Amino acid sequence: MYSIQMDAARKERINKQYLRQVLSIAGSDTSGGAGVQADLKAMSACGVFGMSVITALTAQNTKGVHAIYPIPADFVGTQIDAIFTDIRVDAVKIGMLGNADVMKVTGERLRRYHPDLVVVDPVLLSKHGYPLMDDTAREVFLSEIVPLAYLITPNLPETTFLAGFIPKTIDELERAGKKILSLGAKAVLIKGGHRESDADDVLVTTQGVYIFKGERLASQHTHGTGCTLSSAIAAYLARGLTIVKAIEYAKNYVRVGIEHGLNIGHGIGPIHHFYNLYQGEVPQL
Template identity: 40%
Template sequence: MRRILTIAGSDSSGGAGIQGDLRVITLLGAFGASVITALTAQTAGEVCAVEPVPAALVARQLEAVFADGPVNAIKTGMLARADTVRAVAAAVRGARVPTLVLDPVMRSTSGTRLLAEDAMQPLCTELLPLARVVTPNLAEAAELTGSGVRDVEGMERAARRLHEMGAASVLVTGGHLDGDPLDVLFDSGKCTLLAGRQTHRLGAHGSGCAHSSALATFLAMGMSVLAAASEAQRLVALAIGALPPSAGMATPLAAQDWCTRSEERAGVLAALRSAMDDLSRAKLGWLVPEVRTNLGYALPQARTRAEVAAFPGRITALAGRHVAVSPPAFGASRHIASVILAAMAHDRRSRAAMNIRSSPDILGACSSAGLRIAQFDRDDEPEPVRRHEGSSLDWGTRVALRRAGEVPDAICDRGAFGKEPMIRVLGQDPAEVIGKVRTIATCIKAPREEDLT
């Protein structure tokens, strides 16, 4: 399980700060550790009092967290004072954590100052250069760069300037823009616009904390910065859209509104574990492709990869059996999740998929078993799709579905230069997928016993 550390203030209302961060991290399937930088007395709409935690105690908390084991990502929020910023920067440098998401919290939604004026200098010179991603809103970007940020052009200028100041990537969030929200991501030397959709946003207390916590968790799961930023934007938009009309009253952002009920998540994971046991007993390891395999299963209303569970590290073959490297977890697979989400867009019941090796014999076995097969050819892939990392499978699956006019039993990916040919078996749940895989296996001669070891 990925371990995510949030370094932030305590929010007595429970909607933001440490409390909001830990809720999001946990609901995304990671383990949350915390370091508290300040105690606050606040409601969902007003900060009533702030008491910073001494920097020495912040440093001791950090030492204790790192002594417990590796941390996969850190997210910082309210840091309050200059000496706390310096203590955090020193600890991050020493721990060499691969991912730091810096959410430069300066003021509360109600306007209360949460970062001392003299903390700006160490924030910019000591902590910001350590960040894999910094996530300012419009006001924070303006204060960090010293220039006005009121539109997309200003967001792009600010993103480039913050990169020049040391951040590896910059995500300027545009939730306060007029019209539909738009985030600007500067990553790999270019700006990308991430368009959102207008939702009921009044009083969405904790949206910034939820966004940066989700971003850190997605990055720890191995997503690219672009993919993680897109997923985080989507999840927070869903959460805000689920808020009831507040008639001017601030409302804590309930992360549960965008994470389907925990019972459903537990059911998805249990179904994957059961199917994996069945698959292992079947001794079908010869169907594992060179790139290994994965088995995924989505929540009923899944819209993002974070709502699709699969096996981290994929599934390999050992002594002729399928063996999972790790237990199933949500957000664990980019590839199989893309296939499942594309299939669900065509038929919401098609929530599971698994990739197996492709060969003429295996394709023939699919036909002999009476399975419906669709296919796509990567040579037909449009240039924009080729340039957009991680979009090939979504495109190919949608092409195959469109040609078939339905969700088939399997989709044949013919592969390309550097891309192994693959068959992806689809179904309504993992048990159905494994049943189809076993049917394919019965229609083809299995390899010799010595080939299984």
């Protein structure tokens, strides 16, 4: 039975004093603000050792995605094998997968190695609206990837795709979350950034609904926020926090990064992944 509390085996592992190790399976961002680059920055800033499996190369900058070059699925599988056959993986973050073959390989490998904690960021579109998942892959995503999720973190458009309708009220968000749970995910965090009424995030689990109050920040520096949030959550889960606390810590980390965003490029700039570290603050729990 799924629980938002840690089970005894996980508590025992967490009590051992070792550096937690988190794997990102995602696409690359040449500009460094999103994708695997953002994932590794966030993981480092949140106190874990980050590793990566590259699923696609992108040519992009702060103004948009110019091209995507998919990595062959068998090589994605080989990358995953290389990590799991040698290195302990305390959590996995899944980002952009792109095509059905990569999804199938990723799903098969993760079922083979069965990591406890998998955070899925269902990347459908870039910040500028560039499609990052082709149409033929969407059904495969539902069958191969969603059931792996300890937590899935869709924004409103992604929630609409997963649930099959546009949720507007809290009751509708809860209904959408339960629909996504029925697809196999153990918990759903519906992000509120695209909603008109408020920016609250809604966590739906089998044990209840939790509201995380959000605020809209007047900033142009939001490139990579979804990648960063899911990676930070994965890092804090790996470090032993419950799902509610991991989300609270990750949301605060992203908020600070947006508030102190970097003036890089001529479009939507990146958040500051290391602001707290630059201030001399170590990521303690």
